[in-house]
Amino acid sequence: VDLILQLLATGIVVGSLYALCAVGWGIIYGTTLHFHVAHGAVFTVAAYYAYVGQKHLGLPLAVAVVLAILAAALSGLLIDRLLYQPLERRGAVRTTLFISSLGLLILVENALAIVFTPDPLRMDIGVLQQPLQIGPVFVTYLHVLTVVLALAGYGALVLFLKRTRWGQAIRAASSAPEMARTVGIDLGRVHLLTYAIGSAISAPAGILVAMDVGAEPYRGTTFVLLASVGVIMGGIGSIPGALLGGLFLGLIENLGVWQIPSEWQSALSFGVFLIFILVRPRGFFGRKIRTAEI
Amino acid sequence: VAAYVAHYLVMVGIYSILALSLNLLVGYSGIFSLAHAAIYGIGAYASALVALKLGLGFWGGLVIAAVVGAFAAALVAIPSLRTAGDYYVVASFGLQVVVLTVFMNWTDLTNGHAGLPGIPRPTLFGWVIDTPFEYVALAAGLAAVTYLVCRRLTSSAFGRVLQAIRDDEIAAQAIGKNVVLVKIVVATMSSALGALAGSLYAHYITYINPSSFTLHESIFITTLVILGGTERLAGPLVGAFILLAIPEALKFLAIPDAVAAPARQILYGGLLVLFMFVRPEGILGRARPAPR
Numbered sequence: 001v002d003l004i005l006q007l008l009a010t011g012i013v014v015g016s017l018y019a020l021c022a023v024g025w026g027i028i029y030g031t032t033l034h035f036h037v038a039h040g041a042v043f044t045v046a047a048y049y050a051y052v053g054q055k056h057l058g059l060p061l062a063v064a065v066v067l068a069i070l071a072a073a074l075s076g077l078l079i080d081r082l083l084y085q086p087l088e089r090r091g092a093v094r095t096t097l098f099i100s101s102l103g104l105l106i107l108v109e110n111a112l113a114i115v116f117t118p119d120p121l122r123m124d125i126g127v128l129q130q131p132l133q134i135g136p137v138f139v140t141y142l143h144v145l146t147v148v149l150a151l152a153g154y155g156a157l158v159l160f161l162k163r164t165r166w167g168q169a170i171r172a173a174s175s176a177p178e179m180a181r182t183v184g185i186d187l188g189r190v191h192l193l194t195y196a197i198g199s200a201i202s203a204p205a206g207i208l209v210a211m212d213v214g215a216e217p218y219r220g221t222t223f224v225l226l227a228s229v230g231v232i233m234g235g236i237g238s239i240p241g242a243l244l245g246g247l248f249l250g251l252i253e254n255l256g257v258w259q260i261p262s263e264w265q266s267a268l269s270f271g272v273f274l275i276f277i278l279v280r281p282r283g284f285f286g287r288k289i290r291t292a293e294i
Numbered sequence: 295v296a297a298y299v300a301h302y303l304v305m306v307g308i309y310s311i312l313a314l315s316l317n318l319l320v321g322y323s324g325i326f327s328l329a330h331a332a333i334y335g336i337g338a339y340a341s342a343l344v345a346l347k348l349g350l351g352f353w354g355g356l357v358i359a360a361v362v363g364a365f366a367a368a369l370v371a372i373p374s375l376r377t378a379g380d381y382y383v384v385a386s387f388g389l390q391v392v393v394l395t396v397f398m399n400w401t402d403l404t405n406g407h408a409g410l411p412g413i414p415r416p417t418l419f420g421w422v423i424d425t426p427f428e429y430v431a432l433a434a435g436l437a438a439v440t441y442l443v444c445r446r447l448t449s450s451a452f453g454r455v456l457q458a459i460r461d462d463e464i465a466a467q468a469i470g471k472n473v474v475l476v477k478i479v480v481a482t483m484s485s486a487l488g489a490l491a492g493s494l495y496a497h498y499i500t501y502i503n504p505s506s507f508t509l510h511e512s513i514f515i516t517t518l519v520i521l522g523g524t525e526r527l528a529g530p531l532v533g534a535f536i537l538l539a540i541p542e543a544l545k546f547l548a549i550p551d552a553v554a555a556p557a558r559q560i561l562y563g564g565l566l567v568l569f570m571f572v573r574p575e576g577i578l579g580r581a582r583p584a585p586r
Binding site for chain 1 (some may be wrong): 320324326369370372373374376377380381383384385387388389391392394395398399419510513516520552553556557558559562565566567571574579
C-alpha cells in the first residue's frame with residue numbers, strides 16, 4: 001500500500017507538470033487551431049533562460065525564474081508574430097503552419113544542444129531539494145511547490161478568462177471566431193495575447209522539471225506531444241479538461257509502474273490514448289471535434 | 295570512390311521508397327505522420343527476425359515486412375482517422391514511441407540496444423546479391439516498383455478521391471465517399487510500402503539496432519518529402535537525392551561529431567521553416583490555387 005501511495009504522489013507531481021503544459025498548449029490550440037509543436041521549444045528554452053539567469057547573470061533563483069517566465073511568454077508571442085501570422089497572410093494552409101512549427105522546434109532544440117551540450121544542466125535550488133515526509137510518502141519541497149503552482153496557474157488563468165475583458169475576448173475568439181470579429185475583436189491581437197499567456201502557463205513546467213533533474217535540450221518534444229494527448233483526452237477547447245487530462249497521464253504513467261517495468265511507461269500512456277480516442281474521441285469535456293474543417 | 299557512390303545510391307533508393315510512401319499520406323491525402331521511421335524499423339526488424347529465426351530469405355522477409363507494417367499502421371489509423379486529422383499526428387507520434395520502446399526493451403525478441411547482427415544478404419534464383427553495384431540495381435528496382443505502385447494509385451479513381459479529401463473533406467463526404475475508409479486504406483498502403491525500405495536496409499547493412507529508427511529519422515523523411523515537393527510523385531525522389539548528399543558534403547568540412555549531428559538537424563529545421571515561406575510546394579511542386 002505504501003508503494004501505491006508513493007506512486008500516487010509521484011503521479012500527481014508529474015501529472016501537475018503535464019497539466020501545466022497541457023493547459024498552456026490547449027488554450028493556444030483551442031483559440032488559434034494552430035497545432036503549435038514549437039510550444040515544446042518555448043517549454044525547453046524557458047528552463048535555459050532560468051539557468052542562464054542564475055548561473056551566468058548571478059540572479060537570485062526566484063528573480064531568474066520570474067524573468068524566465070516573462071521571456072518565455074515573449075518568445076511564444078514572437079513565434080506567432082514572426083512565423084505564423086506572416087505565413088497566414090500569405091494564405092498558408094494548416095499543414096504549412098504545422099511544418100514550420102516542427103521546423104522551428106527542431107532548430108531550437110538542436111541549437112540549444114550545441115550551445116549548452118546535450119547533457120542535463122543543474123541549477124542550485126537550495127532548500128527546495130530537501131526531502132519531506134508526508135505519512136509513508138517521500139517528496140521534496142520542490143514537488144509540493146510544483147503541485148501548488150499548477151493549481152495556482154490554473155486558477156489564475158480561469159479567473160483571467162472569466163473576469164477580464166481580454167480574457168472574455170479570448171473565449172469569444174475561441175468559441176466563435178467569426179462572431180468575435182463581427183463585434184470588433186481584433187483576432188490577430190487576441191492570438192498574440194493567447195500565445196503569451198499559453199507560453200507563460202507552460203514555462204513554469206519546463207523550469208520546474210529543470211530544477212528537479214536539470215535542463216535538457218530535447219525534453220520539450222515529448223512534453224508537448226503528451227500535452228496534446230492530455231488536451232485531446234480532456235476535450236479540445238476545455239481548460240479544466242486539459243488540467244485533468246495532464247494529471248491523468250501523470251497518474252497512469254506512474255501507477256503503471258506498479259505492474260509494468262518502468263521502461264514501458266511512455267508506451268503505456270500512448271496505448272491508453274489510442275483506446276481512449278476509440279471509445280470517447282471527444283474527450284472528457286469536449287464540445288465537438290473542431291478540426292475536421294481545415 | 296566507386297563503392298562510396300554505390301553506397302550513396304543504395305541509400306537514395308531506400309530513402310526514395312520511404313519518401314514516396316510517406317508522400318501518399320502527406321502530399322496526396324493531407325495526413326501528417328510522425329511514425330514513418332517506426333514503420334521503416336518495423337519492416338527492418340520483421341524482415342531480419344524471420345531471416346534469423348525462421349531462415350526465411352529476403353523475398354519472404356519483404357512480404358512479411360509489408361504485412362506487419364500495414365498491420366501496425368492499421369492499428370493506429372483505425373481509431374485516430376475516424377476523428378480529425380490532428381489526431382493522427384498525435385497517434386502516429388505515439389506509434390513511434392511505442393515501437394521504439396519495443397525495439398529497445400523487448401530484449402528477448404529484438405536484442406535491445408545491441409541490435410541484430412548477421413542478417414543474410416538477399417539471393418535471387420540462388421545468386422547472392424552482395425556487391426555494391428548489384429545492390430544498387432536491387433534498390434533502384436524496388437524504388438521503381440514503389441514509384442509505379444504510387445503512380446498507379448494516385449492516378450486511379452482512388453487517387454482522385456484522396457485528393458478530393460485533402461482539398462475539401464466535407465465536400466468529398468457530401469458526394470458519398472467513405473472518407474474514413476479511404477484514409478485508413480491509404481495509411482495502411484503507405485506503411486506497407488515504407489516497410490519494404492526497412493527490409494531492404496536490414497539485408498543491405500546486415501546489422502540493425504534501434505538508433506536508426508528514431509523520431510529524428512521520421513522528421514528527416516518528412517523533410518525529404520516537403521523539400522522535394524508534395525504535389526508531384528517525383529518530388530520525394532529529388533528530395534532524397536539532394537538531402538542525402540548534404541551530410542556527405544558536410545563530411546568534408548572538419549566539424550567535430552558532437553556538433554555535426556545537431557548542426558545537420560538545425561539545417562533541416564531551418565530548411566523546413568524557410569521553404570514554408572518561399573516555396574511551400576517544394577522544389578518540384580506546382581503552385582496550388584490559393585486556398586480559401
